[in-house]
Amino acid sequence: MKCDAAQFEAVAAVTCQKPAGENPDQCFARRRDQPFLCRGHDKCRLAGMTVQQMVYVLHPIETESYLKACPGSGKTESVAVRAAYLLGARQWTTHGIAFLTFTKNAADVILERVARSGRASSAYPHFIGTFDSWLHGYLLNPFGYHTTGYAGKCRDHSVSIIENVSSAAFLHAYKTAQPIPQSGHVFAHQFYYGPDDSLIFASGERSLDAARTKIAWTAGQMAELKQIKEAFWKAGFATYADVETICLRLLRKFPKLAGLVSKRFPFVIVDECQDLGPGQLALLDELRNAGAKLHFVGDRNQAIYSFRKADAAQVIEFATQRNFTELPLTENFRSVQPIVDFCGKLVAQGPINGQPADKKELACIYLTYEKPEDIGALVARFDALLALRKINPAQSVILARGSTMLARLDPTYADKRLNTAHEFARALYLWKTAIFEFRNEALQFTGSVIADAFFATESTKVQSHHQPLSVLSAAAWRLFLAHVLDRCVADPALTNLEQTWSKWAALAKGKLPGIVHSLLPSCDGAIVPSFFAPRGMTTELVSANFAPPANAKTKLKCSTIHKVKGQTVDAVLVVSSPDARSKGGHWSQWLDQSLEDGEYARFAYVASSRPRFLLAWAVRTPTKKADIEGVNGLGLSLIH
Numbered sequence: 001m002k003c004d005a006a007q008f009e010a011v012a013a014v015t016c017q018k019p020a021g022e023n024p025d026q027c028f029a030r031r032r033d034q035p036f037l038c039r040g041h042d043k044c045r046l047a048g049m050t051v052q053q054m055v056y057v058l059h060p061i062e063t064e065s066y067l068k069a070c071p072g073s074g075k076t077e078s079v080a081v082r083a084a085y086l087l088g089a090r091q092w093t094t095h096g097i098a099f100l101t102f103t104k105n106a107a108d109v110i111l112e113r114v115a116r117s118g119r120a121s122s123a124y125p126h127f128i129g130t131f132d133s134w135l136h137g138y139l140l141n142p143f144g145y146h147t148t149g150y151a152g153k154c155r156d157h158s159v160s161i162i163e164n165v166s167s168a169a170f171l172h173a174y175k176t177a178q179p180i181p182q183s184g185h186v187f188a189h190q191f192y193y194g195p196d197d198s199l200i201f202a203s204g205e206r207s208l209d210a211a212r213t214k215i216a217w218t219a220g221q222m223a224e225l226k227q228i229k230e231a232f233w234k235a236g237f238a239t240y241a242d243v244e245t246i247c248l249r250l251l252r253k254f255p256k257l258a259g260l261v262s263k264r265f266p267f268v269i270v271d272e273c274q275d276l277g278p279g280q281l282a283l284l285d286e287l288r289n290a291g292a293k294l295h296f297v298g299d300r301n302q303a304i305y306s307f308r309k310a311d312a313a314q315v316i317e318f319a320t321q322r323n324f325t326e327l328p329l330t331e332n333f334r335s336v337q338p339i340v341d342f343c344g345k346l347v348a349q350g351p352i353n354g355q356p357a358d359k360k361e362l363a364c365i366y367l368t369y370e371k372p373e374d375i376g377a378l379v380a381r382f383d384a385l386l387a388l389r390k391i392n393p394a395q396s397v398i399l400a401r402g403s404t405m406l407a408r409l410d411p412t413y414a415d416k417r418l419n420t421a422h423e424f425a426r427a428l429y430l431w432k433t434a435i436f437e438f439r440n441e442a443l444q445f446t447g448s449v450i451a452d453a454f455f456a457t458e459s460t461k462v463q464s465h466h467q468p469l470s471v472l473s474a475a476a477w478r479l480f481l482a483h484v485l486d487r488c489v490a491d492p493a494l495t496n497l498e499q500t501w502s503k504w505a506a507l508a509k510g511k512l513p514g515i516v517h518s519l520l521p522s523c524d525g526a527i528v529p530s531f532f533a534p535r536g537m538t539t540e541l542v543s544a545n546f547a548p549p550a551n552a553k554t555k556l557k558c559s560t561i562h563k564v565k566g567q568t569v570d571a572v573l574v575v576s577s578p579d580a581r582s583k584g585g586h587w588s589q590w591l592d593q594s595l596e597d598g599e600y601a602r603f604a605y606v607a608s609s610r611p612r613f614l615l616a617w618a619v620r621t622p623t624k625k626a627d628i629e630g631v632n633g634l635g636l637s638l639i640h
Contacts, residue, residue, distance in 0.1 A: 002047070007054035012046050014088045015081065037084060037113070046081070049074075056327045057082045061097075061267050066316075066324040067297040070352050071343070071609035072334025072568065076106065079271060079297055080113035086267075087114060087126060096126035098265040100134055102272050104463060106566065110271075127265065131280060132240065138261060139247040140238075147250045148233035159238045160458055162189045165204035167420060167530050168456035174232045176224055183212050186225060188232035192241035195248060195282035199225065200309070202241060244279035251286040258290040266292055272566075273298035273319075274312040275305050281318055288322070296324065301347045302606050304562060306599050313597075334568050338363040339608070339615045342635060346590065346605045347598070355612075361389065363614060366636040368621040372578045375408040378618050382573045383556055385639065389571075391614060394555040396571040399564055399607045401585030405575055409558045421505040421531040424449045424512070425497065425542050431485040432495055446481045453529040454516060480520055487515045497543040501533035504542045561607045571614035574607045578620045587619045588630060 012018040015037050018027045024044035031038075038045045049057075056067050056078050069075035083099055101107045111128045127134055136159075144150070145157040152158075162171070166189060174188035190203035191212075199217070201209040217225075232238070238246060251258040268284065270276065273296035276284075288294055296319055303312030319326075332340050332354045340354030342364045357363050367382075369375060379398065386393050400406050427445035430438040447465035451458075455468035467477040488494045493507055509531035561574075577585035589595050590604030608615050617636060622628045 001051050003049050003051050003054040007051065007058065008046055008049075011054065011057055011081070011085055012044075015046070015084045037081070045077075049078075049081070050329075050331055052327070052329050052331070053078045053081075056329070057085050059325070059327060061086055061295070062293060064293050064319075064322065064324045065295045065327055066273070066319045067295075067327050067329065069297065069299055069329040070332055070349060071299065071302070071606075072332040072354075073329035074331075074333055075297060075299075075329060076109055076271075076566075077113075078329065079269070080110045083110055083114050083126075083128070083269075087123065092125055094125055095264055095266055096124070097267045097269060098134060099126065099128040100131045100268065100270045101129070102131060102275050103566070104130055106271060125264075131270070132243065135243055135247050135283075138264070139250060139257075140243050143250055143254075143257060144246050147246050147253060148236075148238075149230075150234055150236045152236070157236075159243070160236055161243070161460075162237050162239055164189050164202050164239050164241070166452060166456075168452050169530060170456045174228045174235075174237075176221075176228065180212070180215065180221070183208070183215065186212065186228075188228045189237070189239050191225065191229070192239060193229075193245045194309075195278050200241070202239075241279070244277070244283060248279060248283050248286065251283065251290075255290070258286050262287050262290040262292040267295070268292055269295040269297065271297045272302075273315055274300050274303040275308070275310045276315050277305075277309045278311070278314065279309075281315065285318075294322075294324075301349055301602055302565065302609075304565065304599060304602050304606055306596065334612055335609060335615075336363050336613060339611060342615065343605055343609050345635065346601050346608065347593075349605075358613075361613075362637045362639075364616075364636050365614070365639045366617040366619060366631070366634065367573075367639055368619055370621055372408070372620075375405070375575065375578075375618075378573065378575060379409055379556060379558075382616065382618075385616070386556075386571060386614075389614060391571045392555075395569055396556060396573075396614075397564060397567075397569050397610070398556060398558045398573045398575060399561050399610075400558070400575045401561060401577065401582060401603060403560070404582070405577055405585060406558050406560065409575065419532065419534050420449055420452060420529060421501070421508060422534050424508060424529075424531070425504065427485065428488055428495060429497065432489050442485060443478060443481045446485055447477070449512075449529065450481070450484070450516060453512075483519050484515055487519070488512075498541060500539050501542055502538045505531045505533050561603050564610055565606050567610060568612065569610050570612050571616070572607060572611040573616045573618055574604065575618045576620065587617060587634075588627070591630065591634075 008024070009018075009020065012024075012027065013020070016027060016031065022030075024047040028038055028044045053074060056065075059065050067075070067078070069078070079099070083097075086097060099107070099110055101110070107129045111123060114123055114128065141158045144159060145152060148159075150157055150159065162168075171187055171189060175185040179185050187203075191199060191201045194200050199222070201212040203209055233242065233246065251261075268287065270284070275298070284294055296315070298315075300312040300316055303310060330350065330352055332352050335343075335354050336357035337354035338357050340352050343349060344352065367378065369378060382398060383393055386396055398409055400409065423445045427442045427449070430442040430445075443465050447467065451460045451466040451468055455470070458468040458470055460466040460468050461474070464474040465478055465481060467474050471477045488511075491511065494511060497504065509529055512529055576587040580586040580588055584596065584600040584603050589600040591601065593601050595601075616639070617634070619631060622631050
């Protein structure tokens, strides 16, 4: 239901300075050439908002709220308009609102739309950005040393963030003196503390972390872990998870600081609140107790980050116990109704209104494949189907649960490296193909390797190809990486992947430092990368890991479900694993709400709610009666 005149007038008067009595078309025409909220649209965007969206925009900021938004409901649009409205509704001087997101892209969207209303793009005194950058800017770097003891450099107490999967040589200074039985040495960057000071292992290897969690740690071992973690912090290092621990301890140790931050940001709006972890919730609660008002935005059914310890149920309980006002968005502007209805079979989403569907075309279908080896052929089959339906493949995506399945669909895909040498070999392989679409991946892998080996003590910008802070220009860093790859590819010995991992890793280890140092003399060329053959692959040929990019010609993209969250596409193919041995990758697991507290079902829900017009699942041809009945019960139409 479209918003009523009173709601429209109240919001337009503030965000667009629309005079009373002027209709939406007149306002739009008058301001067409000025910076204004509707720029980029062909008509007034406020007049098209729903009653539910306007109720959220106009909700009093002094009253805490939880916006429960279904997929495709215009959540980001609603938050952006609310931001523009709140920023113009009163005079802000030295205190403001913190709009917190979990991705830079989401923050940029809000910031850009606020800027359209004619306000400064910096939005001062407000903050629009990621949760991490907010903590870094207002707590960790200016005050964290009071907790960590880091002396800083030239009065700069900025902390260097170390990835928990890093294998940089300097990290050996922060590990247990003796290896732990069946666990090895524990490094300071491989664990962190929960809000209750519980020990949480996060090395990036699930089996190793699970094994360490089961260990009955002695008091002496616990004391040593505490010692290496404190030494790690005191040297100016921290992991992303450590940041939350440091900031939480800081607020608890200095209540006056919590009060000052709450006065600086008396209102905090958190987008994608279902992704909040225990540490982040505890931090927000400290600020709330000091006077800040909290507003959550999200969808419990899209909570798929349990590996980060995010718990949507805990978030909802937090909001409920503190009497947040629940505001729903139940109209899906993205997907046609059959797709919306299918998603309702996966989770309890309640009544959601979707878009009208073309009755001549099936919106929900499934394909089958016979053997695991047939998975790669799904790309061409889906491409052909899109051509038949006249759907743009560039606006479509193939999704899988994890990297193993994606590697079958796209041989050049690597969501998780085996080790540093594997990452560098993949970069050279992709660069040598000379296929434009693969160049960014090659630069990203190379940046990771060089930052790890030659800039180990610096923070890096992952989104800028792991650009170290000492390299001021992202463009210069990217050009440097390209020159490194060009030099390496010109070396026949380095690009000869028809040799064993053992021989190739030793060769690359000897040649890379000289190449890096010749192109960037300020870099320490004496440092040797930690290159060795991937575990269990010493005698295997390097080339065996990199199949020809057979699918390079298609515009179709392959991605994990986690990476596509929040996006809108025209069509999606969700590929099921061949069997149920995977953790949340098989279609039968997607239908079982009892598995992993319903997270596997939410994987399917997030994936299946991305498309506008066409949803397809790909499953292995069922042979057992129960599986046949299960597939037939999906409500999807089989396409051969």
